[in-house]
Amino acid sequence: MTEPDRVGLLEGLRSTPSRRYLSDTPIPDDVLWELLDAAVRGPSGGNRQQWGWVVVTDAGAKERIAVHYREGWEAAYGVRRDELLDPARDGAAEGLSPSSFRATEHLAGHLAQAPVLVVPVLRNAAGSTDKRLGASIYGAVQNLLLAARAYGIGGVLTSFHLTGEAEIDELLGLPADATTMGLVPLGYPARGRWSLPHRRPVAEVVHWGRWGEVRHGSSGR
Numbered sequence: 001m002t003e004p005d006r007v008g009l010l011e012g013l014r015s016t017p018s019r020r021y022l023s024d025t026p027i028p029d030d031v032l033w034e035l036l037d038a039a040v041r042g043p044s045g046g047n048r049q050q051w052g053w054v055v056v057t058d059a060g061a062k063e064r065i066a067v068h069y070r071e072g073w074e075a076a077y078g079v080r081r082d083e084l085l086d087p088a089r090d091g092a093a094e095g096l097s098p099s100s101f102r103a104t105e106h107l108a109g110h111l112a113q114a115p116v117l118v119v120p121v122l123r124n125a126a127g128s129t130d131k132r133l134g135a136s137i138y139g140a141v142q143n144l145l146l147a148a149r150a151y152g153i154g155g156v157l158t159s160f161h162l163t164g165e166a167e168i169d170e171l172l173g174l175p176a177d178a179t180t181m182g183l184v185p186l187g188y189p190a191r192g193r194w195s196l197p198h199r200r201p202v203a204e205v206v207h208w209g210r211w212g213e214v215r216h217g218s219s220g221r
């Protein structure tokens with residue numbers, strides 16, 4: 001098995017942005033297994049682990065999922081391409097920079113090329129209104145992405161597949177009470193690099209003791 005990088009925990013979590021330019025190089029099964037083993041170490045309410053992780057590598061199945069994903073992308077962002085890529089627009093301020101737009105568009109056009117699509121699924125979740133629902137799986141999803149980082153594998157938590165949710169549930173043979181909580185394409189990055197994700201500074205989003213109370217960390221961040 002390929003050995004993981006000896007990247008430190010904090011360095012790893014500070015240098016794991018979305019990776020959307022993925023090569024079609026296969027991920028060895030034993031590596032994939034390690035990633036999934038790291039994922040299932042994540043938290044869930046009462047440690048109930050009502051999850052299932054569907055690993056999709058079949059080209060036909062990936063393509064069928066990709067059709068819905070592209071539709072979702074098109075409806076949400078593709079239709080706004082000119083507006084969102086307008087040089088006069090401050091994309092970074094709104095969150096979706098032109099480079100993020102292009103990367104997201106690229107993934108939407110090449111989803112099926114990713115060697116693996118991991119679909120995190122929760123049981124007893126279909127139609128749920130429980131505000132805590134996602135908390136019982138997204139920590140584990142982040143574990144998956146961070147473990148992937150250790151093996152030089154990139155990915156991103158996505159949701160555009162939801163346009164075809166019913167068809168995808170059927171394609172994957174999900175139980176009636178289960179719901180997909182995301183779709184994580186994984187692959188060895190074809191371009192880009194591991195780098196600090198752009199975020200609002202800590203001091204801007206932290207409220208010390210009470211909402212609105214500002215405090216600066218010792219590093220000035």
Ligand SMILES: Cc1cc2nc3c(=O)[nH]c(=O)nc-3n(C[C@H](O)[C@H](O)[C@H](O)COP(=O)(O)O)c2cc1C
Nearest residue numbers: 016017018020104107156157158159160161197198
């Ligand atoms: C709820 C949710 C849904 C998302 N859906 C998609 C998606 O469908 N496609 C995609 O490419 N990225 C998707 N993302 C990824 C976000 O765009 C990404 O986390 C954000 O832009 C930060 O990226 P960065 O870590 O590279 O800075 C989603 C993220 C979340 C949390």
